[in-house]
Amino acid sequence: MSRRRLHSLQLRLVLPLVFLFIVGAAVIVGFVIWRAYDSADSLADRELSLRAADLASYLVRQPDGTARLDLPENLRQAYGAAPAADIFAIRGADGRLIAAMPQSFGSVVERWTSASEHAGYFHLKELPGRSDDYYGLGLALDSAAGPVSVWVARANGATALVHSMLEEFVFDIAWVIPLFMLLALGIAILTTRKALAPVRALSEVAGSIGPSTTAVRLPQASLPSEIEPLVAAVNRALDRLEQGFAVQRQFTANAAHELRTPLAIVTGALEGMDPSPELDKLKLDVARMNRLVGQLLSVARLDAIALDVSGMVDLNDVARQAVANMAPWALAQSRRLAFDGARHPVVVSGNVHAIDDAVRNLVENAVAHAPPESEVIVSARPDGRIEVSDCGPGVPPQDRERIFDRFWRSKAAPAHGAGLGLAIVAEIMKAHGGRAEVSAGAEGGAVFTLAFPMSAAAR
Template sequence: MPCVKLQWPRSLRTRLLAVYSIGMLTSALLVGLMVFFLAEPFNRYMLQYGAEHFAQGLAKRTQFAADGTPMGFDEEKIDKWLFTSFKEDVFVRITTADGQVVFSPTGEEATALAPAGTAFDPQLKRFELQREGVPMHAATTPIEHRGATWYVQFAASDRLVLKMRHSFGTPALQQGILATCLTFLAVFLIATHLTLQRMLHPLRAASIEAQNISPQTLDARLQARDLPDELTPLVEAFNRALDRLQAGFRTQQEFLANAAHELKTPLALIRAQIEMVPPTQRNPFLLQDVDRMARQVQQLLLLAEASEPRNYRMEEVSAQAALAEVCDYMARVAERSGVHITHSANTGTQGHQAPLCWQADRGALFTLLKNLLENAIQHSPPGGTVTVLADPAGFRVTDQGPGVAPADLGKLFERFWRGPTRRDEGAGLGLSICQEIARAHQWQIMARPSQPGLEVHVQFQPSDPPQEIRNEA
């Protein structure tokens, strides 16, 4: 038969509660077994101890006559009916040292209590005897008064004590133990739950901080304060890993920017040397290759700059002015392709016009819009229209080209990815640059099919909403 391996829950809180609960149940089981096996010896001991305890209590409340002879017990403390009503099961004697009874609550002639077949022995503190076949436990306690020593004897039948214990004591004890255990268990579980919740709160806060760390926020570090000592090394190791990751990422970005920057001058020199060659001797495709390489180098430089949040300076940018600037800049490119550009900005107000402003880096916003327009123009057919619509929630650029297959929409913003309808221009970095700029602004950029063509939508996040500024003239 295959062995079944139990799987512990992954939650630390659940594990601790399970271990504590199992420990408490095991403890309760052990206590129950001890009570089961030790009940009889313990019951016998309690009978003997009870008899001695009652005898000592009677000795303390013994009253004496004027001549120093015991005459009974303090009835304000001990009711006399306790001895007379249970005269067959409870016996009380006050004797002299030789066993002569000087007081009995029933007033009848009585003899001193002693084990069967033996005489009265004042040194015998606890003993067993039988009266008319009924087992009893008895005790003898000395008491001194005016230089004389007297002996108080008390005996109770086992049947009376056990009956009262089983009828009243044991059920009450069981109910008390059950109520105590349930109360203790409830208090323990609630206290443990609250304690664990308080202890694990810093860990949940650290996990949220870790989730918010991105390539744009590699300088953030987890706070180790208030964390349990066992988890502090893990957080510190994670922070050291972030230090190494940030150093590697910064080195990669610096290398990319430096390489792109260093390549611009050689490419410019190569182009100048080619242009110096007479047109009849010039390779017609050489300038195109140099221009394409120069464009790729420029895009790599822009990508490196867009991936570094320190390069951004946020300010209020007029949406109408930004759209007009980019559309005017791309107008000549659109004319060469036979494409028309239209743009409009919806302020969201009614009854009067108000300038629409966004919180953005002016240069990065220009690059973002330029790349989207350039991509839309390149994919639009001659005579097509590229539309730019802006509102307080974001903006969208729509073309009338062949569009992108739904299966390829997720790859659209990957670096160096080019679709089946790609052209010779570009290296597949334009939309990747747009994504880096949007991410740095905490915006969301997405693409979806249009009828016809493709629509790229840039939506502002709630954490950094656009602002609508009105003239105060």
């Protein structure tokens, strides 16, 4: 089991329930069995007490004043039918034996003290002429012949049938109890899962929140009351975070705007100066600053304004125009720029200006990394892809995910880069519902791909 599942709230709720139901089932089954056997013993004791009272009720006083047991014929036959199972003995207040069955039990009882009004239990292990153990009780009772002591007992195996019937009953219902417990446990687990469903939905919403979706808030409806304060606190934190992002974006846009005018003045002043090596270096630095300011403005626009991608754009035309516009610049950098177009229009839904910016950024990146006198190829594919390939050093596999992060630059990147160009490309593709990827070229170098979802008209 993974560490994450061990820390699951659902598991923490269910495991105590499982333990409780298992212990509860065991306790209930044990209690039912104990009560069944206890009830069997209680029934046996009550039967003996009733039998003793029944025997006392059949005592009569004879004319000479002595007591005699006058059993009805049916009771006499019942006792005679099981002489080894049921035994009794009756003594008068003077200690004389009135009646006994068998007589050997009467001989034993004659040596005992008189019974009291509270039942006194006994276990008779040995009875002359009998091999059974007997369990019984003695009671002091009133009768027509006066106070008497009555002892009744039953052989140990005589209650086997009752115990057997009780055992069968217990085991017939014992398996139902764990089944019921399992059913109740299943209902408890399903109820727990249902109760935690809003929390799982909450986590999905939380996972979708990022720098570009800071306006999203966690829903507070149908949440357990224990979690509502946490969700409310997280939403307040997101409010503060969104405000911080807004201030940062506004600052970036304002700073970029404020820098454009001084840079334009500096660029114009440098153009009017006499050529020199120092001037060429200054012009390169100013060009880099102009490029950085332009990228910052692009980032600010992408962050602040939702891009309209509802137009129909022919990727073939966009790629061809970008190559035509940037070819002179590439030649000035001692690189060649080529175009490999599709035979038919490649139409996608998008924003033509944003797609052009993405292609230009990829071309600038490829030219910066390609060796002198090499060729950068821009291709438009029928399946909605634009590829820009170069013959440079390529991108190591471990850097291919991070290369589209803002301000991230590899150690081998040119010094004039700011780490924003590819991040802008990724944001543009995200707005179009597509993706930006990088892979190794067939003959070395890198291949950057803009993959667009095809429009319904193109399909």
